[in-house]
Amino acid sequence: MDNTxxxxxxxxxxxxxxxxxxxxxxxxxxxxxxxxxxxxxxxxQAIATLGxxxxxxxxxxxxxxxxxxxxxxxxxxxxxxxSSRLGFLMEIAASAAIHALDYNSALVLVPPVADxxxxxxxxxxxxxxxxxxxRDDAFLSLLKxxxxxxxxxxxxxxxxxxxxxxxxVDLHYTRTAELLLSHLLxxxxxxxxxxxxxxSRASQSTTEVIYQAWMLLRGIPPCVIRVPETxxxxxxxxATRYLLTNNPDVDAIxxxxxxxxxxxxxxxxxxxxxxxxxxxxxxxxxxLRAREERPALTAIDLHLDQVAALATRLLMDLxxxxxxxxxxxxxxxxxxxxxSSQD
Amino acid sequence: MDNTxxxxxxxxxxxxxxxxxxxxxxxxxxxxxxxxxxxxxxxxQAIATLGxxxxxxxxxxxxxxxxxxxxxxxxxxxxxxxSSRLGFLMEIAASAAIHALDYNSALVLVPPVADxxxxxxxxxxxxxxxxxxxRDDAFLSLLKxxxxxxxxxxxxxxxxxxxxxxxxVDLHYTRTAELLLSHLLxxxxxxxxxxxxxxSRASQSTTEVIYQAWMLLRGIPPCVIRVPETxxxxxxxxATRYLLTNNPDVDAIxxxxxxxxxxxxxxxxxxxxxxxxxxxxxxxxxxLRAREERPALTAIDLHLDQVAALATRLLMDLxxxxxxxxxxxxxxxxxxxxxSSQD
DNA sequence: TGCCTTGAGTAAAACGTTTTAATGCGCGAC
DNA sequence: GTCGCGCATTAAAACGTTTTACTCAAGGCA
Numbered sequence: 001m002d003n004t005x006x007x008x009x010x011x012x013x014x015x016x017x018x019x020x021x022x023x024x025x026x027x028x029x030x031x032x033x034x035x036x037x038x039x040x041x042x043x044x045q046a047i048a049t050l051g052x053x054x055x056x057x058x059x060x061x062x063x064x065x066x067x068x069x070x071x072x073x074x075x076x077x078x079x080x081x082x083s084s085r086l087g088f089l090m091e092i093a094a095s096a097a098i099h100a101l102d103y104n105s106a107l108v109l110v111p112p113v114a115d116x117x118x119x120x121x122x123x124x125x126x127x128x129x130x131x132x133x134x135r136d137d138a139f140l141s142l143l144k145x146x147x148x149x150x151x152x153x154x155x156x157x158x159x160x161x162x163x164x165x166x167x168x169v170d171l172h173y174t175r176t177a178e179l180l181l182s183h184l185l186x187x188x189x190x191x192x193x194x195x196x197x198x199x200s201r202a203s204q205s206t207t208e209v210i211y212q213a214w215m216l217l218r219g220i221p222p223c224v225i226r227v228p229e230t231x232x233x234x235x236x237x238x239a240t241r242y243l244l245t246n247n248p249d250v251d252a253i254x255x256x257x258x259x260x261x262x263x264x265x266x267x268x269x270x271x272x273x274x275x276x277x278x279x280x281x282x283x284x285x286x287x288l289r290a291r292e293e294r295p296a297l298t299a300i301d302l303h304l305d306q307v308a309a310l311a312t313r314l315l316m317d318l319x320x321x322x323x324x325x326x327x328x329x330x331x332x333x334x335x336x337x338x339x340s341s342q343d
Numbered sequence: 344m345d346n347t348x349x350x351x352x353x354x355x356x357x358x359x360x361x362x363x364x365x366x367x368x369x370x371x372x373x374x375x376x377x378x379x380x381x382x383x384x385x386x387x388q389a390i391a392t393l394g395x396x397x398x399x400x401x402x403x404x405x406x407x408x409x410x411x412x413x414x415x416x417x418x419x420x421x422x423x424x425x426s427s428r429l430g431f432l433m434e435i436a437a438s439a440a441i442h443a444l445d446y447n448s449a450l451v452l453v454p455p456v457a458d459x460x461x462x463x464x465x466x467x468x469x470x471x472x473x474x475x476x477x478r479d480d481a482f483l484s485l486l487k488x489x490x491x492x493x494x495x496x497x498x499x500x501x502x503x504x505x506x507x508x509x510x511x512v513d514l515h516y517t518r519t520a521e522l523l524l525s526h527l528l529x530x531x532x533x534x535x536x537x538x539x540x541x542x543s544r545a546s547q548s549t550t551e552v553i554y555q556a557w558m559l560l561r562g563i564p565p566c567v568i569r570v571p572e573t574x575x576x577x578x579x580x581x582a583t584r585y586l587l588t589n590n591p592d593v594d595a596i597x598x599x600x601x602x603x604x605x606x607x608x609x610x611x612x613x614x615x616x617x618x619x620x621x622x623x624x625x626x627x628x629x630x631l632r633a634r635e636e637r638p639a640l641t642a643i644d645l646h647l648d649q650v651a652a653l654a655t656r657l658l659m660d661l662x663x664x665x666x667x668x669x670x671x672x673x674x675x676x677x678x679x680x681x682x683s684s685q686d
Numbered sequence: 687t688g689c690c691t692t693g694a695g696t697a698a699a700a701c702g703t704t705t706t707a708a709t710g711c712g713c714g715a716c
Numbered sequence: 717g718t719c720g721c722g723c724a725t726t727a728a729a730a731c732g733t734t735t736t737a738c739t740c741a742a743g744g745c746a
Contacts, residue, residue, distance in 0.1 A: 008490075010701095010702055010703085011702065011703065011704095012702080012703095020725075020726085021725065021726045021727070022702090022703080022704090022726090022727090023704080023705080023706095023725075023726060023727080023728095024724080024725060024726075026703070026704055026705085027704095027724090027725090030704080033723095033724085033725095034723065034724065035724075035725090036723095036724060036725090039724080039725085051488065053489060054702085054703075055404070055701085055702050055703070056465065056466075056467040056703095057400055057403035057404035057407075057409065057467060057701085057702080057703090058404045058701070058702035058703040058704090058731090059702080059703055059704075060400035060403075060404075060703090061398070061400040061401045061403075061404045061701090061702085061703075061704095061731055061732065061733085062702080062703045062704045062705080062730080062731055063703085063704065063705095063731090064400075064731080066400065067465040068451070068465075089437075090433040090434075090436070090437055091433075093433070093436070093452060094432075094433055094452070094454070097452040097453070097454040098454040098456065101454055101456060101461070101462060104464070104465050105465060106451045106452075106453070106465055106466045107451060107452050107454075108411070108449045108450065108451045108452070109436060109437070109440040109449075109450050109451070109452055110440070110449070111437070111440040111441040111444060111450075113441065113444060118444070119444060121447070122399065122410040122411075122447050122448060122449055123399075123449045124399040124400060145394065146396060147351075287631075288630075288631055288634065291631065291634060291635040292634040292635070292639075296635075353731095353732055353733085354732065354733065354734095355732080355733095363695075363696085364695065364696045364697070365696090365697090365732090365733080365734090366695075366696060366697080366698095366734080366735080366736095367694080367695060367696075369733070369734055369735085370694090370695090370734095373734080375734090375735095376693090376694085376695095377693060377694065378694075378695090379693090379694065379695090382694080382695085397732085397733075398731085398732050398733070399733095400731085400732080400733090401701090401731070401732035401733040401734090402732080402733055402734075403733090404701055404702065404703085404731090404732085404733075404734095405700080405701055405732080405733045405734045405735080406701090406733085406734065406735095407701080687746105688745105688746090689744100689745085689746085690743105690744090690745085690746100691742105691743085691744080691745100692741105692742085692743085692744100693740105693741095693742090693743105694739105694740090694741090694742105695738100695739085695740085695741105696737100696738080696739080696740100697736105697737095697738085697739100698735100698736085698737090698738100699734105699735085699736075699737095700733100700734085700735080700736090701732105701733090701734090701735100702731105703730100703731090704729105704730085704731090705728100705729085705730075705731100706727105706728085706729075706730090707726100707727095707728090707729095708725105708726085708727085708728100709724105709725080709726075709727095710723105710724095710725085710726100711722100711723085711724090711725105712721105712722095712723090713720100713721090713722090713723105714719105714720095714721090715718100715719085715720085715721100716717100716718085716719080716720100
């Protein structure tokens with residue numbers, strides 16, 4: 001018969017064994033239409049004896065739904081993952097995977113690689129969570145072209161051709177910058193430098209705007225250095241040494257990108273500056289790097305697990321065709337003060 | 344025409360525009376059979392103008408291949424993920440995702456939830472990487488039933504009904520235990536306690552065997568405490584307080600599970616013991632918890648990124664039907680000595 | 687020349703579901 | 717008593733690809 005060899009039983013086999021048609025089996029499975037309780041029982045019985053498991057590919061082809069969402073970011077791996085591959089992306093992915101399950105969906109991890117088109121070529125999804133996209137983000141363009149629903153974590157870049165209509169979960173860039181700057185000022189810092197990446201992300205531009213405004217207001221000459229994200233920790237190291245040579249009176253450095261912060265700390269050590277006594281350092285993402293550094297880095301708890309849960313729910317609503325608001329307030333960030341900025 | 348509205352172009356549309364049959368388009372796409380260069384050019388042209396993207400669900404249904412692998416572990420979330428959702432699982436997932444891409448495959452993350460059957464219900468995969476399965480591991484059973492190729496990270500439990508025939512990447516449990524025990528002894532510890540989980544995993548039983556042997560050899564009375572994994576940090580906290588009350592002369596605690604180590608550290612603080620002066624503490628996984636603790640925990644670098652890369656390649660070979668050896672030597676673990684065990 | 691091989695191409699089948707349109711049946715309302 | 721309606725059920729269509737079996741023409745070899 002059919003179930004002798006390695007062939008998996010199909011709905012056809014179940015139907016035959018239960019003495020009904022394929023359609024009825026399908027209805028019993030999905031519960032979409034009424035099925036007589038007695039018939040349903042026979043079908044369940046047949047499914048059990050045959051060990052039937054639905055062929056997901058066939059179901060997906062027919063329905064057009066994949067029951068899959070993806071998480072991705074265009075941030076280069078040098079920054080977003082780092083040597084131990086942890087961080088931002090993974091923290092969000094873990095939370096999203098758990099919450100996707102509530103919607104009978106799996107989560108696929110799209111790794112940050114050079115060519116987004118390659119990364120997406122073999123991934124089918126009902127929707128995507130895109131983390132902190134940059135201007136002209138390749139992932140956003142590809143997803144838009146495919147018509148995939150998208151929820152952004154962090155503010156989408158205003159000028160992206162995909163339109164400013166993407167829903168997003170606010171990561172509170174303004175409040176984050178203010179928390180860190182006010183903390184530094186409270187701790188007595190007066191010459192605060194800012195080290196940013198060169199990519200065009202809302203997080204960076206917002207941070208710079210706030211920084212410039214605060215410095216202007218307090219009569220502090222601003223000092224902003226930009227380092228390409230691809231150069232990672234080493235790039236920040238070089239930049240910081242350069243900064244310390246040219247601006248020896250700097251007494252605080254604001255380094256939002258944690259990979260850069262690690263480089264900055266190393267540069268400070270090599271330049272013989274003591275943290276926090278000579279120079280105070282703060283960063284944004286409170287991950288492995290921030291906590292492992294000595295002294296440990298003051299950072300921001302972004303509550304990424306809650307953010308990811310929120311984004312997942314929004315995405316599911318969007319996929320289901322519900323109306324969702326364009327901007328959703330995520331949990332408010334909170335300061336995690338550590339040894340790098342206070343005595 | 345067809346491409347007026349929201350309907351995605353299909354191979355049929357491409358064929359029509361290029362003036363060939365569907366089969367030829369398919370051949371041109373897969374390169375499986377010869378296609379005249381001039382014809383191929385016309386097809387490429389048609390694909391470009393139509394913006395054709397293959398329907399993966401249809402392809403998968405026809406070929407039976409999903410170009411997807413999954414990563415999963417049955418370790419409860421309380422231990423494997425923790426409050427910030429990082430750790431072991433995520434570190435492996437990140438590396439596997441990157442390397443899966445080399446084989447045109449996506450990686451789906453199966454979250455550690457109570458019911459593995461639910462977690463797998465909507466996931467189709469060509470193969471799976473299972474992390475440190477326990478005896479009667481539900482994931483292994485389900486995967487075996489579906490006939491999915493599996494590679495295990497860490498030694499599979501000997502008695503699993505799925506058979507001892509599963510290929511696995513060695514995490515060197517013996518060497519890991521020896522590294523930590525010899526380090527403790529070198530540091531002068533003489534009364535070493537061991538805190539383990541209650542689940543039946545090879546890592547635990549191997550660790551205990553080595554521990555017992557070493558203690559016996561040195562005439563040290565062994566002291567082993569087992570805490571259910573589901574109780575997480577708090578369970579270990581209680582167990583450690585109990586341990587310190589009943590065995591006040593303990594001068595070192597070996598806590599392989601990092602979530603437990605966090606609880607043990609808290610118990611030591613609450614009992615007024617100084618680490619490392621009064622009691623030395625070591626753990627296994629060198630993750631966020633180990634590094635964030637004060638003093639930071641001595642741990643083992645398992646080189647999980649290399650392990651995951653290895654496992655991914657093995658799995659891909661297995662899927663491709665190649666012969667692979669049953670046990671593969673992973674990279675050797677190395678000691679990361681920190682303040683929790685040395686002065 | 688005749689025969690066999692090769693290579694490019696095609697029409698149609700096949701994959702396993704869900705959905706659609708149709709069928710038969712029992713039942714209450716007229 | 718019949719009409720119409722709702723319900724459970726069915727046969728067949730549809731989803732978009734890859735694969736199979738076949739045709740046709742060109743070319744090599746005896």
